[in-house]
Amino acid sequence: MEIREPRQVETVVGFVCDVCQHACSKQADGLHGTECGTLRADWGFFSSNDMTSEECHLCEACFAKVKNFILSLGGAVRCWERSWHS
Numbered sequence: 001m002e003i004r005e006p007r008q009v010e011t012v013v014g015f016v017c018d019v020c021q022h023a024c025s026k027q028a029d030g031l032h033g034t035e036c037g038t039l040r041a042d043w044g045f046f047s048s049n050d051m052t053s054e055e056c057h058l059c060e061a062c063f064a065k066v067k068n069f070i071l072s073l074g075g076a077v078r079c080w081e082r083s084w085h086s
């Protein structure tokens, strides 16, 4: 027999840009969406940051600045179209 009790669970309901502090949520015509970029690293055994993770959430404008910086270094930011169901 399962023993159950109600629990309060925290859920992510939105994001704030870690650079400019603007909300990454947008609302228009009864639609609500989160437009947020994520810069993330998971460091492993061969890294000097072994077993740490780093993460930064970015609004669309700040993500574009970071993306342009990466491109200015000769790097690439992969881009692909997603379907509505993924």
Ligand SMILES: [Zn+2]
Binding pocket: 017, 018, 019, 020, 021, 022, 058, 059, 060, 061, 062, 063
């Ligand atoms: Zn921002």
